[in-house]
Amino acid sequence: MEDEIKKRNIIQKSEADVPVIEIKNLHKSFGTNEVLKGVNLTVNKGENLVILGKSGSGKSITIKCIVGLMRIDEGEINVFGTDITKLHIAELNGIRVRIGFLFQNAALYDSMSVRDNLGFTLKRHAKDLSAEEVESQIKEILDSVGLSEAIDKMPSELSGGMRKRIGLARTLILKPEIILYDEPTTGLDTITSREISELIIEIQKKYKTTSIIITHDMPCAKLTGNRLMVLKEGVMHAEGTYEELEKSEDEWVRSFFL
Template identity: 80%
Template sequence: MIQEKTNIVSDKITTKNTPIIEIKDLHKAFGDNEVLKGVNLFVNKGENLVVLGKSGSGKSIAIKCIVGLVIPDKGEINVFDTDITKIDTIELNEIRVRIGFLFQNAALYDSMSVRENLGFTLKRHVKDISEQELEAQIVDVLESVGLAEAIDKMPSELSGGMRKRVGLARTLILKPEIVLYDEPTTGLDTITSREISELILELQKKNKTSSIIITHDMACAKHTGDRVVILKEGVIHAEGSYETLEKSDDEWVRSFFI
């Protein structure tokens, strides 16, 4: 396995070296299709880790394992110093509340307004919240993604970029310590993609979040990633900074940056 070590390293990597996520020897197969064949990776506290790989390489499967949406066949997944493969549903749900997951399509409820989408999520996890506090938190999180004016709109009235922002707001309303982004800029134009990438950085700085960013968008990878890993044939094939991997001696690795 190639390990492209980082020469130019951000302060986050050098000063915050306690992994908040650590995956060891992760395996997952669907029938005869072995997708993950021993993935090992970690995310430091306060770090944005970008995961690259060809379509079907298992990127999304790996992060779904972190929140228990997919059950691995083998391996350890330590989140907040707890191996989630060895805990019951109650304990897993307690950890899930601390993790935000932004799906590719934002996964909004089409029959609910933006306000109702966010309120439904908050009321499910925060008991006995007053209507006044509920409204205040909804407005606050929408302002953080620049969409306060869309509070009464329906998802069908929103552009792709706006839907993505609302999906991010719904993720953030529970104040997660970890955010998992699955193709956050897919289907967006260049300007909107840049805005979403800027938001990811702003939220990392403001909320001190740790993130895994699955993407095919190299501009997003370069802009948001403190560190990059590349999946190939079910394992981590290369790791390092964007700048280091871009100049790799491995032609296959360099092909991502052309």
């Protein structure tokens, strides 16, 4: 296991030197509460970047800003080399379709079956597909997350882990180049959390995705992250591999690993 994790921390230089996301001096306040106070980060092509931080530190806000779900107060957010903060909505939507976002609760439509949840998403963005092509892509993506048998189930019939997988399938069906994971293992038992973490790795390898993973789950961070960053008091306080940060001389950073 340790050898596998070490191997995952070695990104091919041809991929790692190509930034897909670059955030510069990001500020975001809510009234008098300044949450982000100059966040800087870069995510390289093919990399899984894990962001750690205490509750309320602004981790989820950071990734919501990346897809334009929140307007920033100051700074730059470059995605695929374009500063999205300067885009009109039509241009922003052109970037968004290349980004998948897995919400904490999977955000499935409760009144739709698994097939309809996936089909609705696909048909919104690929109107020229035939019914047969839609069905084929739904089955392919369900197979990728190991839930082919759930195609006719309703969300209420799914366990928490299954809902996460279907939420991920709905994200994957548009074949995004970037995936933003917001607490992908929250509320899951230890075994299911590990299964979701392993699925994140499989997706990175199979689809060549670039990802940011927000998590409090340190086993998930250890397994999935090529690199970790720690958010403290509105700025990125530390970064490195899991092993480097675990041995940090900074007592606050080490507290995450206890």
